[in-house]
Amino acid sequence: MGASPSSMSKLPEDLGLLGRDKRALSKLISLLERDPDLVADVLSKLWVREPRAHVVGVTGAAGVGKSTLIAVLAKTLSDRGYRVGIIAIDPSSPFSGGAVLGDRIRMKSLASANVFLRSMSTGAEESLPCKALLAIEVLEGVGYNYIIIETPGAGQYSVNIMKAVDTVMVTLMPGAGDEIQAIKAGLMEIGDIYVINKADKPEAEMTYNQVLFAVKDVERSGWKTEVVKVSALYRKGVGDLVNVLLKRDEFIRSSGLQVSKRKERRKLELELLLDLRLKKLIKELLASDSELTNLYERVVLGGLDTVTASKEIISKLTEVLKHYKPLK
Ligand SMILES: Nc1nc2c(ncn2[C@@H]2O[C@H](COP(=O)(O)OP(=O)(O)OP(=O)(O)O)[C@@H](O)[C@H]2O)c(=O)[nH]1
Numbered sequence: 001m002g003a004s005p006s007s008m009s010k011l012p013e014d015l016g017l018l019g020r021d022k023r024a025l026s027k028l029i030s031l032l033e034r035d036p037d038l039v040a041d042v043l044s045k046l047w048v049r050e051p052r053a054h055v056v057g058v059t060g061a062a063g064v065g066k067s068t069l070i071a072v073l074a075k076t077l078s079d080r081g082y083r084v085g086i087i088a089i090d091p092s093s094p095f096s097g098g099a100v101l102g103d104r105i106r107m108k109s110l111a112s113a114n115v116f117l118r119s120m121s122t123g124a125e126e127s128l129p130c131k132a133l134l135a136i137e138v139l140e141g142v143g144y145n146y147i148i149i150e151t152p153g154a155g156q157y158s159v160n161i162m163k164a165v166d167t168v169m170v171t172l173m174p175g176a177g178d179e180i181q182a183i184k185a186g187l188m189e190i191g192d193i194y195v196i197n198k199a200d201k202p203e204a205e206m207t208y209n210q211v212l213f214a215v216k217d218v219e220r221s222g223w224k225t226e227v228v229k230v231s232a233l234y235r236k237g238v239g240d241l242v243n244v245l246l247k248r249d250e251f252i253r254s255s256g257l258q259v260s261k262r263k264e265r266r267k268l269e270l271e272l273l274l275d276l277r278l279k280k281l282i283k284e285l286l287a288s289d290s291e292l293t294n295l296y297e298r299v300v301l302g303g304l305d306t307v308t309a310s311k312e313i314i315s316k317l318t319e320v321l322k323h324y325k326p327l328k
């Protein structure tokens, strides 16, 4: 059931209400995913100046337990009165497949809590990071305190999103030389908090010690890297993790890191939006101007080299742009 622009009128006018109504929020994000222009009005209303939410990126290899961990973390934070928004970015498998966020019971307990859950499974779509960042804006704007983004460890967009969050939580699991894998995947440089999940397994102690040793004395922007052992499945050590997160919360506020991260995030968001718009615009212009189509054809037919053609296209585009009226 796709949301249509007309359903926009059914979104609550009152932003406080929108924040409490998960279905309306979901609809808003669907529209945003389809085309941010459809919700430009609402976005401008809920735009916040000073950062309010703590944006946490959870990354790590497939199957380490990110979703399970996020579910228990969100539940615990919500029990303590915080509102938690989750965006699970999982381009390879659909959210409803059951693998993500585990069993139904867990999902149910989240549904009744102050937790909003959203997946973005739009394949390797180029606009995904941009839409994820805009969804963060929405969740922050309607009053969510924590916004947790799950991304698979690999992929450039995953790396980009992790650069833009306030806190990077790298999830690892014991055994199979995971620490070595993490080093290879570049995960040992990016974490503010390392979570050794599946601590119910005996090998966890060794992995914990290895990671502790690897990040000993590591500081990022004045924050000393923390390592926490948990078992998300058996809900052990989650309290410790929450305490570290609250400590981090205090740190990003008092150090000004939250403000600078927010700047980075909005800069990236704007760049991504411009990128997408420009590409769309260029396509439209190419299709609408016969001279440009001609240049294109000459390259395709082999007569004109791509470097000269791209230069000519850009200079022609600047001319066309002066008289251009965007399509609605
Ligand atoms: N023993 C044990 N198993 C766990 C723990 N946490 C998660 N698992 C299991 O690990 C498997 C993967 O968990 P997920 O939460 O889906 O892992 P993920 O990192 O989100 O996986 P992807 O999203 O596919 O990358 C599931 O079978 C979980 O039940 C834990 O603390 N201990």
Ligand SMILES: [Mg+2]
Residues within 6 Å of the ligand: 066, 067, 068, 099, 100, 101, 150
């Ligand atoms: Mg997952």
